[in-house]
Amino acid sequence: MAAEIERKFLTTGEQWRAQAHASLVVRQGYLAGTERASVRVRASDEQAWLNIKSATLGIQRQEYEYAIPLEEAREMLDSLCNGPLIEKTRHFVRHGDHLWEVDEFFGDNAGLVVAEIELGHEDEPFERPDWLGDEVSADPRYYNVSLVRHPYREWS
DSSP, X not given: OOEEEEEXXXXXXXXXXXXXXXXXXXXXXXXXXXXXXXXXXXXXXXXEEEEEEEOOOXXXXXXXXXXXXXXXXXXXXXXXXXXXXXXXXXXXXXXXXXXXXXXXXXXXXTTOEEEEEEOXXXXXXXXOOTTXXXXXXXXXXGSHHHHHHSOGGGXX
């Protein structure tokens, strides 16, 4: 079984920007979602993926990801995905022994910045950067599939 162990945090301030060594603009949309799983398409300027992820709460979930042709992904995003699309810049920040992915959202989710770290096991220790805020791994509002249905701009 393919598993993803990921912890998700809010950020505090902008200190992470100076540590980012690469960035990637991403558009993603959802083709389907049930109470058990979601199916999404994600495209950057150069690559695209089809992703199936279990809808369970917590830091460990089943995840399957497959590279797909970029042009086909763009067609799916424009014609088949439920809106609004997720638009974000993913910044890559190395801190300690881990790579952090800091997602800066735009469009309907503008203003939201979330840092994610993938781990080898649930209890794996990691060094917390100074710019790391509250953990939101178990809060479904911060899952991308939820941000399509209830964008950050609508939160009160």
